[in-house]
Amino acid sequence: MGSENADIVIIGAGFSGLYAMHRLRNYKVVCFEAGDGVGGTWYWNRYPGARVDIESMEYSYGFDEALQQEWNWPEYFSAQPDLERYANHVADRFGLREQVRFSNPVRRLAFDEASNLWHVHSEQGDHVVCRHVIAATGSLSAPNLPPWPGRETFTGEIYHTARWPKENVDFSGQRVGFIGTGSSGIQATPIIAEQADQLCIFQRTPAFCMPSGNRPLDESHEHDWKTNYAERREQMLNSYGVSLVDYSRFSAHDCTPEEREQILEKAWHSRSAFQLLFAFSDVMTDKQANDMVCDFVHRKIRAIVHDPETAELLCPTSYPIGGKRLCMGNGYYEMYNRENVELVDVRSSPIVELTAKGLRTTDQEYEFDAIVMATGFDAVTGAMTRIDIQGRAGNTLLEKWKNGPTTHLGSMVAGFPNLFMIHGPATPGAQAQMITSGEWQVNWTADIIEDMQRKAFSRIEATVDAEQAWAQEVDACASQSLLRLADSWYNGKNIEGKKGGFMVYVGGFPRFAQLCEQAIEEDYSGFVLE
């Protein structure tokens, strides 16, 4: 098949990719998407109970006033089907679908130095030659499948929460083995427990799970948002991306134990699970303050879960609260009081293999009709390193990132000109609100592309020095946060052998945005243009 030309290739038709298509509609854009529909995260993660943990009045696009006025969210925290419906609505309303090549993932990118053009090759054999590539590939999009042997021998069905089938999966009458207790596991298990005959949950690390507080969206709340949307969107960009949290100004040490208890109790029942992390000014920076919040949640778990041994197993003690993404549950701890639910600790006796009948830990074999993996993602870097990307001089991104990702401002990599990432390594990612901060990054990127066109530049590349300076900024911020103390997908320690350090920028979205803007204002500092 011959090649075709475009100005820009966008990889991924998730929320950032869709907006990038709209923002860059004056260019010839081709978008490649692995799924057969739009929505990215909200296309793939269709497991039972999948729901966003940020209020949808916030977790939605702000680029078009009419769109945000006319759309109605049925619940405070939207379920996957509503988010997917919204992504489809946006694709149709703004005429974006025609540019997307569905079920056609990008497999190879090669940069041609003579012409400063990228050659993009897809699974279906498409070959597009373009000036710029925008990788809107998502930071939680490459599923993690631990390499247990024996997978093909298991005679029942195996599911991954991030590759859930579209057709209804019914576990009625089945013995289900469920691996993983992060956000996906916590949302899916209470629903599966109601269907299955037996549900056996394999936990490596317990999560902190808050009650979700989800309910139908009331009209006055919606009206309040819709009359103040411009101001609210501004507020979101000036905060950690979640404006509904009350950011406390005083330390946990400044309160009496009674006052602390009252504040935490209020936070536990507040609209946002994240309130617990901001109940005091120092929850994420002071270990003792953090311990007080952990102790509060441990007492909640012990009060809910009847069996004391199970309750203790469910109490996270090896990392600070907030060190991993807080989870929002709907009857998660209560589920362990059901007769048909069992919790198995695979920290003390890890899973070693899948067998014909089920799986084996170092302790014993378990028999199942179905196994569900909620084992998370090769986060932040996985979606990029799974594509064969050859930059200047044939150097590959995989090789360049073998000891961990390097970027300038989370957006570009030295040696890989004209390749932009949205939510790339060392951006705030899930530490900000992904849709709003994604829109912001798309705008920043589109401004650069437009400016290059005006000034007749054909190539932009980050410098190695700039990458090093950005790595120092990212580390300096991480070193002040207790987030560094947890083994999580933020630092790649959720996957055995993955190298990298801290891959998320925790200096706050406002500082991130300011530094990105500053780089452009200072005549593209850290970049070389030709």
Ligand code: NA7
């Ligand atoms: P997470 O949060 O990464 O959770 C994955 C879970 O799977 C977690 O409990 C892991 O334990 C467990 N896991 C991973 N590998 C193994 C192995 N080898 N053995 C046993 N258990 C394992 O992914 P989710 O999909 O739940 O959520 C991702 C994000 O989506 C979340 O952070 C929110 O931002 C929304 P571990 O904790 O690593 O010991």
